[in-house]
Amino acid sequence: MSMKDRTPSPSASRIPDDQDPQLIPTLHSVDVSPFLDLMLGIARERTIEGILRVTKRTYRGRHVIFGGLWIVASLRITGTSDYSAPGADRKLRLMAFSGAGKPRPAIWRHKEGTYDLVPFSDPLLGPCTKGEPSYAASGDQWDRPDWAVEYGYHAYSAFPIMHKDELLGVMAVFYDRPMVDELADMLLMHRKMHKIYADSLAAAVANAAAFDEIQTLRRELELENEHLRRAVRTAHADDHIVGNAPALHKVMEQIEVVAPTDATVLILGESGTGKELLAEAIHKRSHRRMGPLVRVNCSAVPHELFESEFFGHIKGSFTGAVRDRTGRFLMADGGTLFLDEVGEIPLELQGKLLRVLQEGTFEPIGDDRPRKVDVRIVAATNRDLAADVEAGLFRQDLYFRLSVFPLHNPPLRERLEDIPVLAHHFVSNAARRLGVTEPKLHYRHIQQLQAYDWPGNVRELQNEIERAVIMSHNGGLEFNRLGAHRIGTPPSGTPHLSGTPHLHAATPAYTPDGPLYTEMQMEELHRENTVRALEACGWRVQGEGGAAELLGIKPTTLQSRIKKYGLKKPAA
Numbered sequence: 001m002s003m004k005d006r007t008p009s010p011s012a013s014r015i016p017d018d019q020d021p022q023l024i025p026t027l028h029s030v031d032v033s034p035f036l037d038l039m040l041g042i043a044r045e046r047t048i049e050g051i052l053r054v055t056k057r058t059y060r061g062r063h064v065i066f067g068g069l070w071i072v073a074s075l076r077i078t079g080t081s082d083y084s085a086p087g088a089d090r091k092l093r094l095m096a097f098s099g100a101g102k103p104r105p106a107i108w109r110h111k112e113g114t115y116d117l118v119p120f121s122d123p124l125l126g127p128c129t130k131g132e133p134s135y136a137a138s139g140d141q142w143d144r145p146d147w148a149v150e151y152g153y154h155a156y157s158a159f160p161i162m163h164k165d166e167l168l169g170v171m172a173v174f175y176d177r178p179m180v181d182e183l184a185d186m187l188l189m190h191r192k193m194h195k196i197y198a199d200s201l202a203a204a205v206a207n208a209a210a211f212d213e214i215q216t217l218r219r220e221l222e223l224e225n226e227h228l229r230r231a232v233r234t235a236h237a238d239d240h241i242v243g244n245a246p247a248l249h250k251v252m253e254q255i256e257v258v259a260p261t262d263a264t265v266l267i268l269g270e271s272g273t274g275k276e277l278l279a280e281a282i283h284k285r286s287h288r289r290m291g292p293l294v295r296v297n298c299s300a301v302p303h304e305l306f307e308s309e310f311f312g313h314i315k316g317s318f319t320g321a322v323r324d325r326t327g328r329f330l331m332a333d334g335g336t337l338f339l340d341e342v343g344e345i346p347l348e349l350q351g352k353l354l355r356v357l358q359e360g361t362f363e364p365i366g367d368d369r370p371r372k373v374d375v376r377i378v379a380a381t382n383r384d385l386a387a388d389v390e391a392g393l394f395r396q397d398l399y400f401r402l403s404v405f406p407l408h409n410p411p412l413r414e415r416l417e418d419i420p421v422l423a424h425h426f427v428s429n430a431a432r433r434l435g436v437t438e439p440k441l442h443y444r445h446i447q448q449l450q451a452y453d454w455p456g457n458v459r460e461l462q463n464e465i466e467r468a469v470i471m472s473h474n475g476g477l478e479f480n481r482l483g484a485h486r487i488g489t490p491p492s493g494t495p496h497l498s499g500t501p502h503l504h505a506a507t508p509a510y511t512p513d514g515p516l517y518t519e520m521q522m523e524e525l526h527r528e529n530t531v532r533a534l535e536a537c538g539w540r541v542q543g544e545g546g547a548a549e550l551l552g553i554k555p556t557t558l559q560s561r562i563k564k565y566g567l568k569k570p571a572a
C-alpha cells in the first residue's frame, strides 16, 4: 500500500481545509517569525552547503520532535558527500536534520539499512520520490516502524523537493504526539508551511547546483585550455636540451640509462630548471615514443576536480558532469603520464593514485567497471618530498613508489658554465620567433648574466633574454635590470653596478675599476633616482620624510628638477 493510499480520510481524524473557520484562531496562535527567518535564510544562500547549514537550524515547531532533509544521492554536494556509487540516484541521502528526537536516523532501520541512506522503495519516504506529499496524523495511520513506536514518533508530514519535475530530495517532520482533534489545525498549518518551504528549498538547491555546475565546467575548461596551449607550445618548441656542464651531463647519462626501461622516474629540482624538458627527453628515448605524452600540472587542478582529472567521469555522475570525461590516465594509455608538481596531490587522493600505480587499474567516477591502462609515470617536484613525508603531507608508500629512480636537476647557479650556450640558444630562438635581426651577444653580456644568481633558473634566463631581444630594436642587448621583473623578489644586481643604485640606465662602458657613465646616462640615473624618491614617499615633496628630505636637497631644488624632467604623479 502506498503512503498516498494510507493518507487518512477526513473521517478518521478531522483535517480542516483552508476554508475552515477553525484555522483562523490557529493562525493567530502560531508564531510564524522563525519560519519567515528560515525562508529568508534559504533565499540568501548561494551554495548547497549554506542551504544545509540553514536547514539544520530549522524544524522547530510545537510538538515537532525531529525534522530531516534527504537529498537524492547522486546530487554531489561539494564538501559534504563523496562521489556517489552507480545507481545512487535510486537512493536518498540524509543531509541535514535537527530536533530533540532520539535516536538519530543513523539508527532508524529500514529493510536495507538505516535512514542515512534510504531506497526509493522505502514505505515511509519512498512515496514522496514519486512527487506526492504524504503524512499521517496519528500512529494508526501509518505502519509505524519499531523505532517510531519505541521512541514515540506518532505523526509525520513529508514533502518532495521538486524542481521542474525533477526530484531533488525529500523533507520530513515528525511529531511527538498524535496531531488530531485540537492539534489537527496545527498540523494543517505546518503542512502549508512545509509546502512553501519545500518549494523554496527546491529553487535554492537547483540554483546552487546550477552554480556549482557552471563552476565545475569553467574549471574543466581552464584545465583543458592549459593542456591545449601546452600541447601546441610543445609541438612547436625547439626542445633540445642545451648545456655541457658536468652536473647536466650526469643527468643526461642517467636519462640514457633509465629511459628505455619502464621504471618510474622522479625528477627533483627547483622551478624552471627544465624538469619538463627532461620528462620529454625520457619519453622520446623510450619505446613509448610513438605513444602520447600527457602532462598533468597537479598544482593547477582544483581540489574537487582531481579525481575526475585523473580518472575521468561518466555523464551525470555528479552535478556538473554534463558529459563523459576521459581522465588523463586513459589518455596516456600506451605512453607516458607526466605528473608535474606531484607534491601538490591532496592526501586523500594519494591512496587512489598509489592503487593505480600498483595495479594499473582504476574506475572513472560513476562507473564501477575497472579500466586497465599501460602507462609509464614520470613525476616531478620542486618540493622536498622526503620532508613532506616526515610532516605527514605525503604518503610514504607513494613516495617510495615514485622515487624508484630519482633524478636531481641542478639549479642554474650551479652550472653557470652553461650560460653562454643557453644564452646564444635563447637569443637566436627569440630573434627567429620575433622576426628580428639576431642581436649580438658580447662577452660583457655573458659576464653580466653569469654574475646574477638566477632564482628563477633557466626559465628566468629565457624570459630575460626574450625581453632584451624585444627591447633591442635591432640595436644592442641590455641586461642591467636582471631580476627586476621577478614577482615578490627584490632584483639581485649585476656586479658591475654594485655600490650604485640598480637603475634603468643604458649599459655603461666598463673600465677595470668599474662602470663608466656618459653624461646622458648620468642624467638618466639622476632622473630615475628622483622618481624613486618621489615614489617612496607618495609624491610628497616637502616636510618630514618627503622626497626632498630623502634626497637631501631643498624642496625648491626638487620642484625645479621635477619641472625640468617633466615628472608627474601617475594617476591612481
Ligand SMILES: Nc1ncnc2c1ncn2[C@@H]1O[C@H](COP(=O)(O)OP(=O)(O)OP(=O)(O)O)[C@@H](O)[C@H]1O
Pocket: 239, 240, 241, 242, 243, 269, 270, 271, 272, 273, 274, 275, 276, 277, 278, 340, 382, 458, 459, 462
Ligand atoms: N637545458 C635547457 N636547454 C634549453 N632550454 C631549457 C633548458 N632547461 C630549461 N629550458 C627551458 O626553460 C623553460 C622552463 O623549463 P621547464 O618548464 O622544463 O622547467 P620546470 O623545472 O619543469 O619548471 P616548473 O617546476 O616551474 O614546472 C622552458 O621553456 C624550457 O624549454
